[in-house]
Amino acid sequence: MNGKTSVGWPRFLATKYLALCPALLLSGCNLDVLNPKGSVGLAEKSLILDSTFAMLVVVIPVILLTLLFAWRYRVTNKAAAYLPKWAHSTPIEIVVWLVPSLIILYLAILTWNSTHALDPYKPLQSSVKPINVEVVALDWKWLFIYPDLGIASVNQLEFPVGTPVNFRITSDSVMNSFFIPQLGGQIYAMAGMQTQLHLMANEAGNYAGESANFSGDGFSDMKFRAIATSGADFDTWVKQVRASSKDLDADVYHGVAAPSEKVPVQYFSHVDSALFNNIIAKYNNGNVRSMADPRCDTKG
Secondary structure, rough: OOOOHHHHHHHHHHHHHHHHHHHHHOOOOOOOOHOOHHHHHHHHHHHHHHHHHHHHHHHHHHHHHHHHHHHHOOOOOOOOOOOOOOOHHHHHHHHHHHHHHHHHHHHHHHHHEEEHHHHOOOOOOOOOOOOEEEEEEEOOOOEEOOOOEEEEEEEEEEEEEEOOOEEEHHHHHHHHOOOOOOOOOEHHHHHHHEEEEOEEEEOOOOEEEEEEOOOOOOOOHHHEEEEEEEEHHHHHHHHHHHHHOEEEHHHHHHHHHOOOOOOOOOOOOOOOOHHHHHHHHHHOOOOOOOOOOOOOOOOO
């Protein structure tokens, strides 16, 4: 192989793979987070965009100036000024320190405000009475219990549009993460603990819900549908669930909780009212604890 070929071949490969990078990045791109259908999701989208634009104030000029300097001071440009003893410029120092400092200050204020405004434990303000849902992460499925209605479902979450949904979340297995991208929020589900999340859909729709934390072999199929419907359609769905011949007591629950993959939607017309608390308590010597409990710490 001659010298010309040996040099050109690696360059060809590099060009080829670089050209594939954007396609590879976009091939797995899911834009649900940037297409929110709920008040929390809209606020989170605004936070993402505001933070990105603020950082681009530095990033874009740096990229452009890097390319400009590389071109302006290339070795073949004999017209470029050669200043080997140049060491300092006060205007440049002011710009490179002041602009990033202002951006960091802006991001700090933005983060502080949004952290409090989007606190997942903070109930949403609404004149509509909220719906309470207890969520249990299992291997590899999601159990949704409606304590006020006495019903439950597996891998299907339904609620009226424009109605706040108050979630209490735990796990009866390894740590997981509950996530409905288009409605916003993502919070961990942990055995022996209960976390909280408050969401609301502004538009009717059938939204994807998923596990956002790797939890074993069936993780990739640990998905559910979050369906926001009209009040009348929700009432019809509740009647459909209550027509089920299945009851969810402790014995049936053990079968539901057994590891299984690609589980179809299941309905339970009656649920043991103490089931959710019992799931938490069995990891805490019979005590029910919340992540908001001051006795809880990260030391285990």
